[in-house]
Amino acid sequence: MADDVSTNNVLILAPVGRDAGACARLVEQAGLVPRVCEDVSGLIVELDREADVVLITEEALYGKALDPLAAWVRAQPPWSDLPFIVLTNHNEGARFTAFRRDLVGKLRNIAFLERPMQAISLQAAVLTAERGRARQYEARAYLSAQQQTAEELERLVARRTAALEQANERIRAESEQRERAQAALLQAQKIETIGQLVGGVAHDFNNLLMAIMGNLDLLARRIGDDPRKTRLLEGAMEGARRGATLTQRLLAFARRQELQSRATDVRALVEGMIGLIKGSVGPMIELKIMAPEGTPTVDIDPNQLEMALLNLAVNARDAMPSGGTLTMALDHQKVAEADTTLAPGDYVRLSVQDTGEGMDSETLARAIEPFFSTKGVGKGTGLGLSMVHGLADQSGGTFRLHSWQGVGTTAELWLPVAGRAAESSAQPHVSRAVAPSATILLVDDDTLIAASTMALLEDLGHRVVEAHSGKEALAILSDGLNPDLVITDHAMPGMTGLDLAVAVRARNPTLPILLATGYAELQGELSIELPRLAKPFTQEQLSTEIARLLPIAPFKW
Incomplete structure (x- = not known):
């Protein structure tokens, strides 16, 4: 039964007399293909091959074990309902009635033809059963097509579902990545905001420490040998140094420290x-x-x-x-x-x-x-x-x-990675030739810092001219001051220390300029290289930096 169309095969089981031959001739005359079976077992074997109609005489089944045939009928696929035509005699009585009723229950699609009958009646019954079987084949083909369509639909649905799952997974991954990026951005913005605040506070704190450490440095040379005063002064200086360390850490966090x-x-x-x-x-x-x-x-x-x-x-x-x-x-x-x-x-x-x-x-x-x-x-x-x-x-x-x-x-x-060999960390040798005291132009907008730095410089033996802005410093230079060195703060309103340095270099390219600053906020603003002195600094550090720039003997400690 593998084909989708009728095979015109009619199985005949009529073991008594010449009924099998007569039925076979009538089937052939109707245009169908007869196949005669010897007994019920042979019929079942032929059923497993292929058949459109089964023509059976009543006596071939009466008194026989019909359970194998009934099992075959029950095992048919959902589309199949093989037609059976049973030729009966004029046998009456309760036994035959029960037998025929049992056949209906076991063979299901069954029709009874009573003998004797006309040839045309048998042929018409067989052809009708064959057409019914052909419709079953059509139903099989339709169900098969439906099943193939359903399977193809399932494959398409599975493929589409997998594609949607992959798309959803990508969307989820992108969403998670976007959330992580947004969280990282918010964290970076938060840190950047805190850094700006911390950097500004640290810069101001550096200025305060500059004044404290400068004055303590000067005071240390004037207290004599009093142990108690020395101890108190050293405690104050240690506190200031710890404060300086703290500001360096703050500036490191704010990414505004001076890096070498x-x-x-x-x-x-x-x-x-x-x-x-x-x-x-x-x-x-x-x-x-x-x-x-x-x-x-x-x-x-x-x-x-x-x-x-x-x-x-x-x-x-x-x-x-x-x-x-x-x-x-x-x-x-x-x-x-x-x-x-x-x-x-x-x-x-x-x-x-x-x-x-x-x-x-x-x-x-x-x-x-x-x-x-x-x-x-x-x-x-x-x-x-x-x-x-x-x-x-x-x-x-x-x-x-x-x-x-x-x-x-x-x-x-x-x-x-640097991409070059490691550089030596050794400090360059500093020339310290003896020379007269220098005239220094000191520029700082903070009067407290300016006063402290001025005192340190004067204590070193230098003549100091003070200015509190870049414009004031330029005005002093225009009035005829010819200093040996300019020491300037950077973060000043109106004109920064770098701006001042550019203006001074335009007038006097050889004039040494020392930039005293609390952090590296000047990076990338102007293409000018200046020596720098990090705030807060001590008198010794100040003297050393001046010695690097001028042929002046440093202060003897």
């Missing part, structure tokens, strides 16, 4: 700090260094990097009160595509990993904020990680922090 970047061998720097780090973390913490040879040099201020590593090591120590392992590792990383924190290029990743208590997600999210600390009162300023973050960002890299509660914390400094 150069090509630095980080591997040599880390190995050179092993003794200092071991002394800082104590004997309960095992220190491991993983620094392979051939690590590229990076552009960084080595002094600031040393401070950053020391801060990270101390933080790791505090996270491991019962001891643990501190691992410092270096590796070379390539960034192919820009992300929210790094441009494409080569980087050296310096990681500091501890096996301490770790941080939860809320603490981790705020870890680099200034003044945020999980340490007890008096045990930290909350600026260590902020300073490290600012240093990395200002150096063209980034700072990443990973932490898991009960596992530990990993801090990563990503620093851009």
Whole structure:
């Protein structure tokens, strides 16, 4: 029954007399193909091949085991209902009535023809049954087409569903990425806003410290040998120095500190700090260094990097009160595509990993904020990680922090590869020839700072002319002052120190100019290189810088 059209096959089961031959001839005359079966078992075998109609005499079934035939009928597919034509005799009685009723129940699609009959009656019954079977084949073909259509529809639906799932997954991933980018942007904006505020406060604080340290420096030379006064003065100076350190950390966070970047061998720097780090973390913490040879040099201020590593090591120590392992590792990383924190290029990743208590997600999210600390009162300023973050960002890299509660914390400094050999950290020799005292034009808009700096300079034996703005300084120069040196602040209203330097150089290209500033806010404004003195500075630092610029003997300490 594999074809979709009728095969015209008629199975005949008439084992008694000449009925089988007679039926076969009538079937052939009707244009159909007869196939005679010997018994019920042979009929079932032929049914498994193919048949359109079954023609059976009543006596071929009476008294026979019909369960196998009934099982075949029940096993037909849903579209199939094979027609049976049973030729009966004039047998009457309850037994034959029950037998025929049983046949109807077992063979289902059954028609009875009573013998004797005309040939045309048999042929008409067989042809009618064959046409009914042909409609079943059509139903099979229709159901098959419907099934194929349904399967194809299911495949299309499955394919479309998979495509929609992939699209939804991409949308979800893009949404998550956008949310992360927005969160990173908001965090960056928040940090940037805090940085601007902190940078401004630190700059003002530097000015205050400049006045305090300058006056304390001068006072130290006038108190004599009184131990109590010396002790009090030294305490005040130590407080001022701590304040200066604090402002440097604030400026590092705000990315406005004065960096002396150069090509630095980080591997040599880390190995050179092993003794200092071991002394800082104590004997309960095992220190491991993983620094392979051939690590590229990076552009960084080595002094600031040393401070950053020391801060990270101390933080790791505090996270491991019962001891643990501190691992410092270096590796070379390539960034192919820009992300929210790094441009494409080569980087050296310096990681500091501890096996301490770790941080939860809320603490981790705020870890680099200034003044945020999980340490007890008096045990930290909350600026260590902020300073490290600012240093990395200002150096063209980034700072990443990973932490898991009960596992530990990993801090990563990503620093851009320098692409050149490490530069020597040795300080250049300073010529200190003896010369008469100099005439210095001092420019600072803050009268308190100007007075303090002027006192330091006069104490060094110099003649000082004071100006409180760039315009006032230019006016003094126009009136005929011919100074040996100009010392100017940078952040002044109306005209910055750089603007003043450009105007002065236009008049006198050889006049030395020293820029005294609290942070590196002048970077990128004008293409002019000036020596700088970072505020707050001491009289010794001031004298040394003047000696670099002028052939003047420094103050004898």
